[in-house]
Amino acid sequence: MTSGRVVVGSDHGGFPLKEAIKRHLQGKGVEVLDVGTHSTEACDYPVFARAAAEAIASGKAFRGVVVDGAFIGSCMVANKVPGVRAGLAFNEATAKNAREHNDANLLTLGSGYVSEDLAFKIVDLFLSTECTVDRHKKRVAMIDALDAGRTSPPRSSSPMSQPSGDVPSLVDKITQVLMANPSLLTGAAQGPATGCGTCAPCTQDGHCASTQANAVRGMLAGIKGARVSATPGIRNVPQDLAGLIDHTLLKAEATYAEIDKLCDEALQYGFASVCVNPLYVKRCAAKLKGSPVATCTVIGFPLGATPREIKALEARRAIRDGAREIDMVIPIGALKSGDHRYVYDDILIVAEAARDGGALLKVIIETCFLTDEEKVAACVLAKRARADFVKTSTGFGKGGATAHDVALMAKAVDYQLGVKASGGVKSAADARAMVAAGATRIGASVGVRIAQESKGKAATSSPSGGAY
Numbered sequence: 001m002t003s004g005r006v007v008v009g010s011d012h013g014g015f016p017l018k019e020a021i022k023r024h025l026q027g028k029g030v031e032v033l034d035v036g037t038h039s040t041e042a043c044d045y046p047v048f049a050r051a052a053a054e055a056i057a058s059g060k061a062f063r064g065v066v067v068d069g070a071f072i073g074s075c076m077v078a079n080k081v082p083g084v085r086a087g088l089a090f091n092e093a094t095a096k097n098a099r100e101h102n103d104a105n106l107l108t109l110g111s112g113y114v115s116e117d118l119a120f121k122i123v124d125l126f127l128s129t130e131c132t133v134d135r136h137k138k139r140v141a142m143i144d145a146l147d148a149g150r151t152s153p154p155r156s157s158s159p160m161s162q163p164s165g166d167v168p169s170l171v172d173k174i175t176q177v178l179m180a181n182p183s184l185l186t187g188a189a190q191g192p193a194t195g196c197g198t199c200a201p202c203t204q205d206g207h208c209a210s211t212q213a214n215a216v217r218g219m220l221a222g223i224k225g226a227r228v229s230a231t232p233g234i235r236n237v238p239q240d241l242a243g244l245i246d247h248t249l250l251k252a253e254a255t256y257a258e259i260d261k262l263c264d265e266a267l268q269y270g271f272a273s274v275c276v277n278p279l280y281v282k283r284c285a286a287k288l289k290g291s292p293v294a295t296c297t298v299i300g301f302p303l304g305a306t307p308r309e310i311k312a313l314e315a316r317r318a319i320r321d322g323a324r325e326i327d328m329v330i331p332i333g334a335l336k337s338g339d340h341r342y343v344y345d346d347i348l349i350v351a352e353a354a355r356d357g358g359a360l361l362k363v364i365i366e367t368c369f370l371t372d373e374e375k376v377a378a379c380v381l382a383k384r385a386r387a388d389f390v391k392t393s394t395g396f397g398k399g400g401a402t403a404h405d406v407a408l409m410a411k412a413v414d415y416q417l418g419v420k421a422s423g424g425v426k427s428a429a430d431a432r433a434m435v436a437a438g439a440t441r442i443g444a445s446v447g448v449r450i451a452q453e454s455k456g457k458a459a460t461s462s463p464s465g466g467a468y
Contacts, residue, residue, distance in 0.1 A: 004062025005031040006127065009052035011045035011074075012037055014067030014111045017119055021065055024120050030127075033061050038386045049074035049108075053081035056105050064106040065123055071110035078106050085143060090114060095122040096129050103131035103140040246296060248275040250395075256283070263287040273325060277301070278318050285322020296325035299350060302396035304329030304366070308346040312353045319357030326354050327362045329394060332369055335378055343378065347385035355386070362389035362420060365409075368399035372408055379412035389418035389441070399423070403433040410438025 006025055010018035015037055022032050035051035037043045045068045055061040066074045071088040078086035086106040087098030090113050098104040107126045109119055131137060247266045249258060259280045266274045266288065273294040274284050284295045297318045300306040306314070308331075315326050328350045334342045347363055354361040363385075365378040379390045390409050392401040400423020410419045420441040421434040 005033050005060070007033040007035060007052045007055040007061035007064040008066070009035045009048040009064070009074075010037055010067040010111075011048060011069070012040045012043050013069040014045075014109070015040050017109065017111045017114075017116060018065075018067045020116050021067070021119060021123055024123070045069075045074050046077045049077035050081065053078035053084040053086065053106060057081050057083040062105075063127060065109065065126070066106065067109045067111050067119075069110060069112050071108040071113065075108040078108065083144075085140070089122050089126065091118070092121055092125050095126045099126055099129035100131055100133070101136050101139075102143070103136070246273045246275050247271045247293075250275065250277055250298065250301070254280070259283060260287065263293075266293045267291055275325075275327070278314060278321075278323075281318050281323045282321035289322075294324040295322050296327065297323045298394075299326055299328040300331075301327070301329055301364075302394040304331050304364070305333065308342075308349050311346065312349040315350050315353040315359075316357065319353065319359050323357075323359060325360045325362070326350065327364055327391065329364045329366065330378055330382075332366055335365075335370070335374055340377060340381060344381045344385055347382055347387060351385045351387055360389070361387045362391045362418075363387045364391045364394055364422075366394055366397050367392045367401070367405045367409075368397040375405060375408055376412040379409045379417075383413045383417055387417060389420050391420040391422055393423040395423050401434060401439075403437040406434050406439045407437040 008018055008022050008025075018034075022034060025032050033055055035055060036048050049066050049068070052061075052064045052066045056064050064078075066078065066086075068074045071090070075086045075088045078084050084106055085102060085104045086108055087094075087102055087104035088108045088110070089095035089098055090110065095107065098107065104126075107123065109122065114122065131140060247262055247269075249262045254277070259276060260283075262274050262276070263284050264287075265271070271293060273296045274288070275296040275298070276284055278297050278299070281295055281297045288295060299315050299318070300311045311328060315323075315328070318326065328347070330343055331346050334346070351361050353359075363378075363382040365375060365382070367375055370378065382390045390413060392405055392409070393399070401421035406419055406421050413419070415438065418440040419438050421439040
């Protein structure tokens, strides 16, 4: 059908049709470059029409298809980019004409004017028709001559407008923005440990959903989708906080009985999720079936050094087993080696698996091992790969979250992804600093003990869940 890669793009109104066209092309063996948008959330069509046009102008794509509501605006945008000849089509005849008479290299479609089946026919004809008649070639040359002396406009700094090959330059741009705002790079001082003494032992240092409920409420006030993590041992969790807790048990020696107890506690308290290693996903999903408690698991955990194909396979298996949230660890060594392309592909392949299965993806970048520039790069790559969250830590590294890192990460994702601060929250003051810096979830699980609900009884000790 084609002799090269086809770029596709759309605005929010054209997103469903763009996705259908992408699947149609991939089913025919065509390599597709998708420059967005990636959801039905409202956006501006010039961003994505331009990204598609620039992919053609730069040689990253052979031809392109852009879908908006009425096919007019995107056509106007694309034709502003030198080297692009965009044509709109609303039936097979206009698609054929655009190719035969004008040698158009980018097609715009209006989702409000063509059905899915008709769009497939238009696209197929557009990609299979050539401009071979000399009189038409002469006129195409006259069109191209209008580009003489014109230069392409500078690329947008919007991550979503960039093809994946431009990731390194995009990282540089965002890093420059961060460095120009020193206030974002000033971490809050860590508060002293203030364990409440209720649990024995307690390493939560006073920030506990059971004994410090008001502090937790204050920390999470107004934060959409906020959650805290917790591990076996705490009791008397107020009902309004229970739905914000990710019930976590990731220690290597966790037994079936402990996993079962974790699920029982989650059901009893009404927690948001349980987070376990992949081995236990099917067991947890079965126990939690029919309840609002989600099953979360970790991928490439805790080192991130698993080959990406295995991570994707691991994620897909976990989703088939019942996981609805996926926390993956990036290949830290690849990032530190400057191999941004590998890291992007690593996140992307898991993100695709998560989307296919309807699961939420959180990307753990393990900030304790990274420079500020590397943290920014990791976040930009996660956003470009369409993750849902970036997350600071596994809990198995040498450090946890800081307000400095959270601010950096929130800015790097342009506040469009969630940011989870995991580990290193030692007091309510620290937690407030994390939220003020941009965190939308707090992993305050170090030493938090979650036990079965039995109000008024003395707290009992249980093994630490490890990590987070």
